[in-house]
Amino acid sequence: xxxxxxxxxxxxxxxxxxxxxxxxxxxxxxxxxxxxxxxxxxxxxxxxxxxxxxxxxxxxxxxxxxxxxxxxxxxxxxxxxxxxxxxxxxxxxxxxxxxxxxxxxxxxxxxxxxxxxxxxxxxxxxxxxxxxxxxxxxxxxxxxxxxxxxxxxxxxxxxxxxxxxxxxxxxxxxxxxxxxxxxxxxxxxxxxxxxxxxxxxxxxxxxxxxxxxxxxxxxxxxxxxxxxxxxxxxxxxxxxxxxxxxxxxxxxxxxxxxxxxxxxxxxxxxxxxxxxxxxxxxxxxxxxxxxxxxx
Ligand SMILES: C[S@@+](CC[C@H](N)C(=O)[O-])C[C@H]1O[C@@H](n2cnc3c(N)ncnc32)[C@H](O)[C@@H]1O
Numbered sequence: 001x002x003x004x005x006x007x008x009x010x011x012x013x014x015x016x017x018x019x020x021x022x023x024x025x026x027x028x029x030x031x032x033x034x035x036x037x038x039x040x041x042x043x044x045x046x047x048x049x050x051x052x053x054x055x056x057x058x059x060x061x062x063x064x065x066x067x068x069x070x071x072x073x074x075x076x077x078x079x080x081x082x083x084x085x086x087x088x089x090x091x092x093x094x095x096x097x098x099x100x101x102x103x104x105x106x107x108x109x110x111x112x113x114x115x116x117x118x119x120x121x122x123x124x125x126x127x128x129x130x131x132x133x134x135x136x137x138x139x140x141x142x143x144x145x146x147x148x149x150x151x152x153x154x155x156x157x158x159x160x161x162x163x164x165x166x167x168x169x170x171x172x173x174x175x176x177x178x179x180x181x182x183x184x185x186x187x188x189x190x191x192x193x194x195x196x197x198x199x200x201x202x203x204x205x206x207x208x209x210x211x212x213x214x215x216x217x218x219x220x221x222x223x224x225x226x227x228x229x230x231x232x233x234x235x236x237x238x239x240x241x242x243x244x245x246x247x248x249x250x251x252x253x254x255x256x257x258x259x260x261x262x263x264x265x266x267x268x269x270x271x272x273x274x275x276x277x278x279x280x281x282x283x284x285x286x287x288x289x290x291x292x293x294x295x
Contacts, residue, residue: 030054033069037076041087042218042243048090056089092238093167095133097140097176098184099232100265103283104140108148111260111284115227116154118258124155128226128254130217131234132160135171136180138210139202141230143184143192159223161215168212174202217247222254229254229261232283236267244270252276255287 034045057072066072076082098104115125129138138160145156162168181189181200193200215223217235235247248269251261263269263283277285 029069030057033057033073037073037086038090039240041083042240043087043090043238044240047238053090057086060086060089088164091164092233093133093164095136095233096180096183097136097143097189098181099137099140100283101183103262103265104144106281106284107141108144111228111262112144112149115260116149116152119227121154124157125228126157126226127159127228128223128230129158129160130215130229130231132162132167132171132212134167134176135160135174135207135210135212136176137230137232138171139174139206140184142206142209143188146192147188157211158209159211159213159226161213161223163214163216165214168214171210171212172207174204174207175199217250218243222250224254226255227259229259232262232264232267234264236263236269241270245272248273248276252287257287257289259287261285261287 031049034048038045038048057069061067061069061072064072064075066075076086112125119125127141129141132138138158141158145158149156160168160171162171175196176193177198178200181193189200193202195201213223217231218239229251231247231251235244239247255261260280261269261277261284263285265283267283269277269279269285273285276288278288280286
């Protein structure tokens, strides 16, 4: 028995060492691979220079029975479907309720009252959550609305989009682990979620109160006539500057004049966006009128 354990231990260690060495060898090429391939997909390579992502890519290489990253690079050049596969492999879908909690305070106290104050009472406030992950952001907005604005007889229309269908499917389930709520006031979680053995479930009508759309910000046209757009921790975190510029122009088109674009805490609009947006208070930018665009 002891001998069997020793053999098992030896096999596991030998396998680990082998895998470690293979990864180490590939890591020399890895940076070069990122630098050449990712900008072609519109992605900032430095964001993906991480061990976890490297493992995912190497896993993909093994699935395809390829032996080096340069082989994979050539494969990608010839195969549009594989480029799509790689993009989705690289996608980070982490989100949480009330992410950047101070923003939700500012939305309640300043930004939503400002937008509502400018709108005729009969007109609904239109909000688009772009890159909504599994619904944490749009559901947070719905809860905020329900808590602070729904009694005033105003209407809000909320559209949530993501390029990853699986994220939207999870959003429709409306159930999340406790960790997803760590930034949200506990009283709100207790008020809105039923605890089903550790999964916190939103009210059953919540998914129906949001329009969920599969939409890719890189190639699909934007949704028009919004008063408020959220695009956090996506375009201005992972995409290259030329792609950021293109999508910033789309957001300008998609907002009414005076509408607001909300970014992630560490996101910034690219240089040159001053013709289109004015920074109100980080991370909130106001859409300028078309007259500025011409200047
Ligand atoms: C890191 S999450 C951010 C979620 C949320 N906005 C937040 O800040 O918590 C990025 C999301 O963007 C989505 N995404 C990635 N590329 C996209 C694209 N080209 N178009 C639309 N959504 C995309 C991913 O599927 C993922 O759900």
